[in-house]
Amino acid sequence: MKRLWTLAPLLLVAAFVLAACATPAAPPAEAPAVKDFVTWYQYDQDNVDPASDERVGNEYLRQTMPLFNTAFAGKWNWVNQPKAFDKMAAEIVAAVQAGGDVPDLFEMGSGDLNQYYQNGTMQNLRGWAEQQSWWKDLDPSAVAACTGPDGGLYCVPLSSRPHLVYVWADRFPNGYPRTPEAFMAEAERLKGEGLYAITFFGSTAFDGEGTSRAIWTTVASFGGSFDDGQGRMKLDTPENIAAISFLREIVAKGYAPEIAFAGGFQEEEAFKDASAGSFPTGLFGYRYVNPLVAPDGTAYSKGNEQDMLDAIAAGDVILSSFIAAPGKQPGCGIEVNGMAMPVGAKNPDAAYDYINWLMTPEQNGVFVLGPGGGFPALLTTAQTDAFQTPFYKEAAKALSQSQCRSWYGTLNRVKEAQSLIMKTVYRLIKEDPSLDIATELQKAQNEYNAGS
């Protein structure tokens, strides 16, 4: 009897297995003429959860996949395989190295380009792209961001995502400060009201993702850079030291909330409830930062990207360039979002058709307004009405004052550099503000350069 009891769960499990196996697993076979065209996005067309983090991208795929499949009916059948946002890079590299099942195209950010290049993951598309009608219409800086160290074109740019500052207008009645000095004065005033002047990606999470965000924005706005222009890391410069001292002061005086250092993008929370007055991040941030509550209590609670757009249209949120050191131009990071073709793609013809389809001004616009979250890579698209909204006008105004470039410059081992820089900066501004900035920067650059 007792043994029977121990067997009961086993039987239960077996029953479950049988039940699960009974459900048909294989999809009905496709007609032979239609070939599958496979993409990897970090979005998932089957995820209908209206509060999912990637709801914008999910919705985009849900809308456009039928359009493409109709346009190429009888020829291609677009199949998207969703990948987790922080695992896709590892998987595509592993898949290419193993000669395994790679997609025909995958979505990538130019920040990952060097990493993919080093692992021999992508195909050079330059030869083909230059023959296409949209080539001349591309924003040259976007093309530059997709260009690998050997001059090859490794992604077709779809949107540029510059970084700027989201600001609650009511928190800065005199406008967002332009100089470090003015900023500190405003920050002190806000602190007196129990508020924070700024929140930013301050943690070392995601292997130093913060390097590419606020850290770079600050360094660039102080006239600094991370490389010497020859592929070697150079951190120990007066400009960089000034930028880091600025951040150090913000942290030491409590002008930034503690949640800025919690990781997991949770620094956004302080901006959502307006407890922090400004938030330097990517232009695409509007997609994730919602719902919002303005300083005057106005709630933007649709829970999607529309919230931030509404707040901007209402004038509650303004976009600005970052604070710049005296005599310097505000700087910012820029990332280009595009499609890359992995080595070993099975159906390149479909991929070419897809890119050509995506590079029509109309589809480019739809993409950029959806998951692209930036400025269109096609200059024609940028002229269309969809990009003359208050949000884009604000953004263009803010960006016209700043000079954007990618943070890694000529550095080749981008992820290694990113992690090393963020950990060093974190130590200097948060963990141990008594450390000598120059010494620590020197140490980090030596470690990186020893490997090249």
Next chain:
Amino acid sequence: MQRMIARRRERGWFRDTLPFWLILPTIIVLLAVQVYPAIYTVWLSLHERVPTGWNWVGINNFTRLFNMGLFNESMGHTLIFLVGYAGLTMILGFFIAQLLNRRLRLSGFYITLLFIPWIIADIIVGIVFRLLVVPDYGLFSGILQNATLLGPNGISVLTTSRPPALFGAFPFPPAPAMIYLILASAWRALPFITLLMLAAMQTVPNEIIESARIDGASGAQITRRIMIPIMLPTMVVALFSLTLSGMNGVGMVFSLTGGGPGTATEVLSYLLYSIGWRQLNFGRAAALAMLIAVVNWLLISGTLRLTRVQERSI
């Protein structure tokens, strides 16, 4: 008669080779899933990926690791984590086992309750513990960040930096996040260790304890002079199993702290994950894996030796 002999011989052959046939499937599976990947890892550790393929770099991956500031620092973090995690779990486990060993009426109920944490996946335990201390929003944060209770700014587990190091570069005292990570890991490992201790305690013959008690020995004396010596081999095994799991577990760090704040919880296993699967530097990750493997082997051989000592002593 002859047929019987033949049958016997047949049986003899089968009987002689039976263990081989029984073990063969296991060996085949292990060769494919464990041995081959291990050899591949050795090969990887001597190569570096360049756009055109794999380059032989000899021990370069290893020297680069040793020159990496974070590698050296993370050895310190690993040591602190292991000592804290194993020590805390052992001590608590021993005391809880002693309580349970009184054969309380509700022992079964208690054991069942206490045991639940162990069956929850480490990633989920990490998420759960993180939920509790998210700055400003977590349930514990409300208490810990309360400035009137704790220090000038309160403690935010996920972001408060570690105090100034006391011994040069060695990261001691640890950050609150490290202590919290140790607590969370101990929370999950505790049931297992408690049970182990309880099992060992129950091998101590009751008569010995009773006679010691009649001779006037106090509870503490009985524990120190009788219980611990008999339990020692099991305790050593428990200790090794703790260090081994602490050395290799990455799920908890991954979902609880992500190595932060800063580098405060960057243990070797997490460094391996981040070099390999985030920076995609498989060669150097393999080199680190080999170093971790060496430590693991030392631990395993230690366990085996001590287990044998135990078997002999019984």
Next chain:
Amino acid sequence: MSSIPFLSRKQSESILANLLILLVCLFAMIPIATTVLISFKGERDIIRKPPIIFPCDTPTQSFDLSACRWATEGYERVIAARPSATSPLGFAITGRLIRTYIPNTLIYASVSSLLVVLLAGMSGYAFSRYRFRGHGALMTGILAITGVPLLTNLLALYQMGTTLRKANLPFYDDRFLIIFVYIGFYLPLSVWIAKGFFDAIPKELEDAALIDGCSPLGALLRIIMPLALPGMMAVFLLTFVNVWNEFIAGYLLVINNAHKPAMFGIYEFLGQNIINLQVLAAACIIIAAPMVILFLFTRRSFFRAMVEGAIKG
């Protein structure tokens, strides 16, 4: 403590012990209890600063039982029930965690545990009953090979998976690979546990069966196996729980999203937003619940497996 009147020393000690252990249990349950609590909160109580423990406060009172705002939106989003005309219940569960990932894991966990029991039983028996050349070395080797960290081994396994997929074997898909890999992961420890259990069964029983004319295999099946059943059950459960909780191999080695395991499902909710805390908590509970229930039914075998595994391995 013996000074408490009307109670003998033994009684008061027992009360004290009970109290202490209750306290320990309470502490052990706090994280689980709070997660359950979070999972039943609504979004507006999740984003409160400072946080509140119970969503039961009113503007005037800090706790009012009748004002509690318990919500199930976390579970609703995980389960994602949508009206459906075809379903007999009138609605269909569209949450993939429940529809796809948990059933997948159920298959992986049960199939690989069954096979591990079979293989570990066979070789554990051989190691326990026979002495042959290389016996000790093989036993040590089986354990030592687990010392190489899994994270880099995955690369080789990934490559293996790719080669197998390319070979276009009939009926083959990733599910076979992942089950095979899980067997390999958890076999070494299981072999050691199984050997321990067989060691505990007296050899005389078997000898008697052999003298009575049983074949060695017959003796194994008819005499030893029934006696070893609790031990094998323990091996089964240990493997089952381990497979259930495994994340990274299942994530990387299974290519087809329809075949991914339960832990992968967590990713759908592991977003960056505080407002999703209740959903994440609900997902965690849904994934962990089957294990807890399985454990409650089988805890005796479980405890045996744990102790055996640790002392012998």
